[in-house]
Amino acid sequence: MATILAIYAHPDDEVFGTGGIYSKCSAAGHKVHLICATRGESGKITDPSIPQDSNVGEVREQELKDACAIMGMEEPIFLDYHDSGRQERTQTHNPKALMNVDEFDIETELLKHIAEIKPHVIITFDPHGAYGHIDHIRIHRAATAAFWSCGASVQPAPTRLYYNTFPVARMKMIQDMRPSSPLANLDANLYAVSEDSMAVRVDVSDIIEQKMRAIKAHKTQVGPTSSFADTDNPAWQKMFTTETLSLGGLRGSFPYEMPLDDPMIGL
Numbered sequence: 001m002a003t004i005l006a007i008y009a010h011p012d013d014e015v016f017g018t019g020g021i022y023s024k025c026s027a028a029g030h031k032v033h034l035i036c037a038t039r040g041e042s043g044k045i046t047d048p049s050i051p052q053d054s055n056v057g058e059v060r061e062q063e064l065k066d067a068c069a070i071m072g073m074e075e076p077i078f079l080d081y082h083d084s085g086r087q088e089r090t091q092t093h094n095p096k097a098l099m100n101v102d103e104f105d106i107e108t109e110l111l112k113h114i115a116e117i118k119p120h121v122i123i124t125f126d127p128h129g130a131y132g133h134i135d136h137i138r139i140h141r142a143a144t145a146a147f148w149s150c151g152a153s154v155q156p157a158p159t160r161l162y163y164n165t166f167p168v169a170r171m172k173m174i175q176d177m178r179p180s181s182p183l184a185n186l187d188a189n190l191y192a193v194s195e196d197s198m199a200v201r202v203d204v205s206d207i208i209e210q211k212m213r214a215i216k217a218h219k220t221q222v223g224p225t226s227s228f229a230d231t232d233n234p235a236w237q238k239m240f241t242t243e244t245l246s247l248g249g250l251r252g253s254f255p256y257e258m259p260l261d262d263p264m265i266g267l
């Protein structure tokens with residue numbers, strides 16, 4: 001059995017595009033760890049049943065712990081940086097916001113955990129950070145740098161780096177279904193990738209109920225006033241039942257025809 005380390009910026013980044021993969025891998029006996037760089041402090045509370053004056057970071061920390069437990073993952077590790085936010089909530093002047101932290105510092109923090117966890121596989125955001133969120137792009141860069149630099153200091157070093165990417169057709173489907181999504185007005189030919197760029201394509205329809213429970217654990221983010229308010233719409237299930245990864249880095253060989261239906265084949 002092998003070990004996966006997922007590296008993301010905010011609570012909920014792990015679940016929409018890869019929650020089924022983590023659920024399936026942990027059910028198969030692999031260990032699945034998660035590093036979350038921030039507690040999503042700049043997120044809105046979109047569920048009126050949660051007091052609006054709650055400490056958002058504390059609430060989202062617990063939501064991520066609950067989601068990880070549902071997916072069979074290890075308890076998440078937080079790096080204690082702050083969410084840089086978006087639009088009117090952008091934390092331009094917060095020195096702890098991920099956007100203002102030196103990328104080498106983030107890489108050094110990641111290396112400490114990689115040395116301890118010794119993952120075989122690292123999974124993180126693609127170069128566009130899904131939809132261009134500054135924190136997603138920074139954690140992508142730091143995780144990619146750490147994948148390569150740990151070869152000199154961590155043995156055995158991880159052998160595969162995967163990026164969570166959308167094929168163009170699926171991004172266009174999401175844009176049609178969720179006009180208020182942050183993906184909605186982006187150029188799919190730039191932010192998504194071609195079908196032949198897919199290293200892994202996993203059908204997670206057999207565990208979709210488990211994945212939906214993990215999504216709903218992020219109550220602050222999928223409440224009635226969020227763009228995810230309609231998660232139970234059966235048409236939406238199509239958005240969540242296929243998960244895709246492209247290959248960001250490799251040590252050794254990858255002697256398989258892509259796309260794989262299991263990211264852990266051969267480990």
Ligand SMILES: [Zn+2]
Nearest residue numbers: 009010013133
């Ligand atoms: Zn995020």
